[in-house]
Amino acid sequence: MPERDVKLTIGPQHPMLKEPESFLLTLRGEKITDMTVRLGYNHRGIEKACEQRTYIQDMYLVERVCGICSHSHSTCFIQAVEEIAGLQVPKRGLYIRTLVAELERVHSHLLWLGVAGHEIGFDTLLMYSWRDRELVMDILAIISGNRVNYGMNTIGGVKRDITPDQIPQILTAIDTLEERTKYYIQVGTEEITLRERLSGVGKLSKEDAMRLGAAGPTMRASGVNRDTRRDDPYGAYGELTFDVITDDHCDVYGRTLVRLGELMQSYKLIRQIVRSLPAGPIAVKAPRKIPAGQAISRYEAPRGEDVHYVKANGSDKPERVKLRAPTLANVQVVAHMLKDGYLADTPIVIAAIDPCFSCTDRAIATTNLDDGRKDRMVWPALRTYSIEWYSKQGINFTELNRKLRTMRESN
């Protein structure tokens, strides 16, 4: 009997996925012959929301585009605002920003290593790398007070200084993490199971990586030597020395080696920053209203390049904010990598771009199960619905809300 094509939908809700997105795979036997992607399930209307808020409010909003590279997005955004306003961020501010950026990369790459281990059934790697990741999370908490969404940035600099007693704590943690990463590199290069499982999976040639516009470690693991930190330097990168890590394996194995190599470079950068932290102020005062103008800001986030465009109209709110996260650049790339691969490789191939489907929207689309009628719930309606739902369960916040309101008004 001739083989027939089978169409398989994965998502938007599926145990394999950590975030909502939808993949329609066409299969012939175990092989994937075609794939289409549907995104947008996470669209939260952030670009529109930015136009209705002040620059300072936007900074907090943009920091919440992503739960992992939060500092990346807030830095990328305020770099554009600072350029339009003509603000010169003091050197110490730039160094601290860059320090948090590299700590964030360490936390993100170690997180990825665990996820990758999990996707190939190597959960020991997940347990080890996430245990070690706690060290960098602790450092971020010591510096900023938070494990994620650090809130370190402000327009014109950073909000918190690095105190002298924090420096040995950072260096000790980095020493330990470096030792651990050396061990993971040893595992990556010597452990046959890991190497065999990842080699040849999710192939992406150098030509295809460039043609399709791949970003970040996904691109560098296909031998493309590009890194915004070196090519279009921002923060303190222009004064620091580091290597751009590339690899010629062009597969998931190569992507693993690139991220491990980048971890080692991040430790190098962190040491340089804390040892040569310039003295002086950490921020300059920023005006509430930003003069008319436009700027484009680029930032090498852990997953690839963030690109933020900001247009100012002279008021305290931006005219337009455009955000591009690296996953959007890598989506076409995933479709290409999965083609002619095996269905069983799908989880690790998707995970290997380290996807992060963060976009925009506040409307919730619902389908009435009784009559199939499509409906749409806007934010206030959804809120009312939830209040009613909880009231039926005997949970009522009306009295508490009234008290809070009274307290606020009396202040």
Next chain:
Amino acid sequence: MLVEEEKIRQQLVERFGLPAEKITVQRERRIWADIPAANFGEVFDYAVDKLGFVILATITGLDEGPTLGAIYHIARESGIMLNLHISVPKDKPVIKTVSARFPAADAYERELVDLLGMQVEGLPPGNRYPLPDGWPAGQYPLRKDWKSDTIGKTEVTENA
């Protein structure tokens, strides 16, 4: 300082006879060019093929009142970014796709279609992005006159 940037600016001015004040060097590695929509294709091709702007970072869509704008942020591997801005009338907001050359532009151009109501000629058929399939026709969230409560007052039609 700015030698390479000025050279690129000069090349664009001379080759396409563009008014010099429409192309500005903002700072190191940042060039902005305001070009007529009719010239877009040739300027874009020249910038990519001859001037080496081989990276498409993204496309920004703008509501400029009577016109809709698009800025193509393209970059050289060495870090210089050229930002090509075009405007098209709002009642006939037609632009041509660049997705044949840059497949990643597919997502950026679909954003222009969904969020601003642009029409992109030559964009291959595919899933819409980023709005849901049942999103009402004619509702473009990034237009300035669109407010987030507009959606509650609109009748929803499937696959609009």
